[in-house]
Amino acid sequence: MAANNKFLPEKKSVAIVGCPFSGGQPKAGVDQGPIHLVQAGLIDQIEGLGYEVTFDGHHQFEDVSALADPPIGILKNPRLVSKVSKAVSEVVKQHASNGKIPVTIGGDHSLAMGTISGTLSQYPEAVVVWIDAHADLNTIETTTTGNIHGMPVAFLLGLSTLPEYSWLPSSPPLLTPSKIVYIGLRDVDAGEKALLREHGIRAFSMHEVDRYGIGKVVDMALDTVNPARDKPVHLSFDVDALDPSVAPSTGTPVRGGLTFREGHYICEAIHETGCLVALDIMEVNPSLADAASVAQTVAVGCSLVRSALGETLL
Numbered sequence: 138m139a140a141n142n143k144f145l146p147e148k149k150s151v152a153i154v155g156c157p158f159s160g161g162q163p164k165a166g167v168d169q170g171p172i173h174l175v176q177a178g179l180i181d182q183i184e185g186l187g188y189e190v191t192f193d194g195h196h197q198f199e200d201v202s203a204l205a206d207p208p209i210g211i212l213k214n215p216r217l218v219s220k221v222s223k224a225v226s227e228v229v230k231q232h233a234s235n236g237k238i239p240v241t242i243g244g245d246h247s248l249a250m251g252t253i254s255g256t257l258s259q260y261p262e263a264v265v266v267w268i269d270a271h272a273d274l275n276t277i278e279t280t281t282t283g284n285i286h287g288m289p290v291a292f293l294l295g296l297s298t299l300p301e302y303s304w305l306p307s308s309p310p311l312l313t314p315s316k317i318v319y320i321g322l323r324d325v326d327a328g329e330k331a332l333l334r335e336h337g338i339r340a341f342s343m344h345e346v347d348r349y350g351i352g353k354v355v356d357m358a359l360d361t362v363n364p365a366r367d368k369p370v371h372l373s374f375d376v377d378a379l380d381p382s383v384a385p386s387t388g389t390p391v392r393g394g395l396t397f398r399e400g401h402y403i404c405e406a407i408h409e410t411g412c413l414v415a416l417d418i419m420e421v422n423p424s425l426a427d428a429a430s431v432a433q434t435v436a437v438g439c440s441l442v443r444s445a446l447g448e449t450l451l
Contacts, residue, residue: 140408140409140410140411140447141411142411142412142413142414143367143411143412144260144369144412144414145236145237145238145414146236148189148236149186149187149188149189150188150189150190150191150235150236150237150238151183151188151189151190151191151237151238151239151240151446152190152191152192152232152235152237152238152239152240153175153179153180153183153190153191153192153240153242154196154225154228154229154232154239154240154241154242154252155171155172155175155192155194155195155196155242156171156195156196156221156225156241156242156243156244156248157169157170157171157172157195157196157197157244158196158198158221158243158244158245158247158248159244159245160213160214160217160218160221160245160247160285161214161218161245161246161247161248161284161285161286161289162245162247162284162285162286162287162388162389163213163284164388164422164424164425165424166422166423166424166425167243167244167245167388167420167421167422167424168244169422169423169424170242170243170244170420170421170422170423170435170438171195171242171243171244171421172195173421173423173431173435174242174418174421174435174438174439175192175195175242177435177436177439178439179242179439179442180192182439182442182443183240183442183443183446186443186446186447186448188446191232191237196224196225196228198220198221198224208283209299209301210277210283211280211282211283212277212280212283212285213283213284213285214285215285215299215301216301218247218250218285219299219301219302219304221248221251222247222248222250222251222254222289222305223251223304223305224251225241225248225251225252225255226250226251226252226254226255226258226304227255228251228255229241229251229252229255229256229415230255230256230258230259233255233256233258233259233260233414233415234259238413238414238415238416238446239252239255239256239415239416240415240416240417240418240442240446241415241416241417241418241419242417242418242419242421242438242442243417243418243419243420243421244419244420245286245388245419245420246269246273246286246289246373246375246417246419246420247285247286247288247289248289248417248419249267249273249289249290249293249373249417249419250289250292250293250302250305252371252373252415252417253265253289253293253311253312253371253373253415254293254305254311255415256369256371256414256415257311257312257371258311259414260369260371260414261311262368262369263316263368263369263370263371263414263415264316264317264318264362264363264368264369264370264371265312265316265317265318265362265370265371265372265373266317266318266320266358266359266362266370266371266372266373266403266407267290267317267318267319267320267373268319268320268321268372268373268374268375268378268395268400268403269319269321269322269373269374269375269377269378270321270322270323270324270375270377270378270389270390270391270394271287271322271324271325271375271377271389271391272290272319272322272325272326272329272333272340273286273287273288273289273290273291273375274288274290274291274294274296274329274332274333274338275287275288275291275326275328275329276288276291276296276297276328276332277291277297277299278328279326279328279329279332280328281326286420287326290312290317291332292305293305293310293311293312293317294310294312294313294314294317294336295307295308295309295310295312296332296336314336314337314338315337315362316362317338317362318338318339318340318341318358318359318361318362319338319339319340319341319342319358320340320341320346320354320355320358320378320403321341321342321343321346321378321394321395322340322341322342322343323342323343323391323393323394324389324391325340325342339358339361339362341354341357341358343393343394343395345357346395346399351395351398351399351402351403352402352406355402355403355406355407356406359406359410363410363412366410366411366412367412368412369412369413369414369415370407370410370412370413370414371414371415371416371417372403372404372407372413372415372416372417372445373416373417373419374400374403374404374416374417374418374419374441374445375387375419375420376418376419376420376421376434376437376438376441377389377390377391377394377420378394378395378400379394379395379396379397379400379437380392380393380394380395380396381394383395383396383397383400383433383437384421384433384434384437384438385425385426385430385433385434386421386422386423386424386425386426386430386431386433386434386435387420387421387422387425387434388420388422388425389420397437400437400441401440401441401444404441404442404444404445405444405445405449407445408444408445408446408447413445413446416442416445416446418438418441418442421434421435421438423435
């Protein structure tokens with residue numbers, strides 16, 4: 138049975154925000170992830186759970202040009218990522234203000250700058266549960282690749298600032314270290330580890346999942362950012378948090394990840410809190426595997442969404 142949402146109207150409503158965008162990283166194909174998810178029947182599946190679904194087509198970002206976008210330092214596509222993220226932020230904020238749950242399907246994880254800032258604009262007290270193999274916390278100073286999909290949390294926390302990102306508040310930032318928690322980390326850069334410690338950001342790596350089990354880890358994570366279960370939750374889920382045997386078609390797979398059930402349990406548990414106000418499913422890349430693996434990854438992406446929106450095993 139679906140849990141009653143503490144922050145949304147009784148009428149259940151979802152807005153699909155399709156973001157076929159790959160500018161935050163160099164591998165082609167991640168922009169096709171949202172298209173595959175919708176083609177796999179995601180909208181019908183959500184409607185089958187009793188939701189009214191709004192989908193106005195995928196955002197093509199036709200008005201966003203990257204023709205004059207030289208690197209800033211080593212940052213790649215910095216203006217394009219900023220413009221697209223800002224556009225996504227405005228869309229997510231609008232849907233949230235209309236009492237809908239924005240479900241953003243990406244696309245690379247740089248989009249989280251837009252999705253999370255949009256959520257926080259409507260729900261300033263919201264907390265973020267970030268599911269990922271990677272912390273995506275690199276700053277302008279610590280990044281070794283210049284790929285901005287590894288940097289969105291640093292921008293959200295105000296640890297990285299650029300004039301091109303002035304639309305994203307940095308002093309004070311929209312997001313503070315006490316309002317984000319990680320689950321599933323297993324490939325964290327040295328600079329990111331230092332930032333996690335310096336700012337007291339709680340993170341539950343695969344070591345904790347192995348030690349305590351996913352049920353206890355989710356409880357501990359929620360106790361960290363939302364102990365009374367009375368704050369809105371933005372769930373940002375990178376499918377590379379799952380083991381590559383579960384979701385092989387993604388850009389930065391790392392062995393030793395969450396199982397199928399562990400990933401789905403997280404979504405089910407967040408739903409049960411009645412606090413979910415926004416959801417991201419990111420980094421499905423249909424170009425990086427054979428057809429069967431692509432279909433498997435797309436199906437997992439769809440089922441994660443359904444679990445977060447209230448689908449249960451019984």
